[in-house]
Amino acid sequence: MSKRALAASLLLACLAASTPVLADAPQDIQALIKQGQFTQALERTDQALAGKPRDAQLRFLKGVVLTELNRGNDAIAIFQKLTEDYPELPEPYNNLAVLYAQQRQYDKARNALEMAIRTHPSYATAHENLGDVYARLASQAYDKALALDSSNTSAQNKLALIREMISPTGKNVRPTAPAPVSVAAAPAAPAVTPPPVAKPAPAPVPATPAAPAPTTVAQAAPKAPPVVASPPVPPAPPPAAKPTQKDDPKPAAKPEPRDESAAQSAAITRSVQGWATAWSHKDIKGYLSYYARDFDPPKGLSRKAWEEERGQRLTKPGSIEVALENVQIASVAGDKATVRLRQHYKSANLSTSSNKTLILVRQDGKWLIQQERVGG
Structure with a gap:
């Protein structure tokens, strides 16, 4: 595990809903997660999903709860399906990277982080996390080189350098408690550090992602980065007013067409x-x-x-x-x-x-x- 442990993205968002029950569901589930009542949180999530089976935030929360219950493969299935249904969101890729890293599947963790970066190229934390994954892969490669040639001093020196950066256990850091959800507005995501077993911190996926928040520097394996918002789309320019008979006969200047490329x-x-x-x-x-x-x-x-x-x-x-x-x-x-x-x-x-x-x-x-x- 790397010095900056791979933790899940934490985004607290309040989504409007047609009924009070569904509107309160994400807050209820987050409160149960914060209290460590994961079985009850799973029941509450399934209840909410029965009414909104395609809700991205509820599905993401279910993946988080399954992770906390040590049902990693079930959580992977949830996050993977989210990447297919919502490929523009980086959070599911981040949590896939968390789970793959826990299973020492660093190639898959790398691929998941690369997808998060492709979705948001300015995702600085994801770039750093990717570097941490590469450090773990480098450590494995140097170990193999030394197993084949124990006298390789160059590999010995490089391996020693890598080991200064990573912890043998990656169980050094506790997560910070999540901030409460505001009903009136969606606050920015707080900083999160990984739990003792490098599990992702609970984080619902919003319909509209919020701005990213930095994570706390920790020991060892890479953390899953916080949510990075998609840049807001600027409002389309208002249409040019049509000239009347009294207007200048010259046609009004047309707004510049938006670059869709x-x-x-x-x-x-x-x-x-x-x-x-x-x-x-x-x-x-x-x-x-x-x-x-x-x-x-x-x-x-x-x-x-x-x-x-x-x-x-x-x-x-x-x-x-x-x-x-x-x-x-x-x-x-x-x-x-x-x-x-x-x-x-x-x-x-x-x-x-x-x-x-x-x-x-x-x-x-x-x-x-x-x-x-x-x-x-």
């Missing part, structure tokens, strides 16, 4: 990353949903035969890891885009790296894969 590029990147994530988690339905209706299957297969083949491969025993590198949007023309990337694939029986080109089209407001080919 950044938002479009972000949507394309999210779709590609979501496709890789669903593939890594062997989510057949989610994986296939990233392919367009007119997708051109390889090897001359029909769409049905191709889907059956993919389903058989994804259901084979063993894990799958798909990591993307150097994702570049080569071109965008209307509703069609070309993306080039480096794909690293690893399963129980195969490990490959290859360049890949994806042709995506926009259908029903989503960017979906129309063609997929190896190479440029």
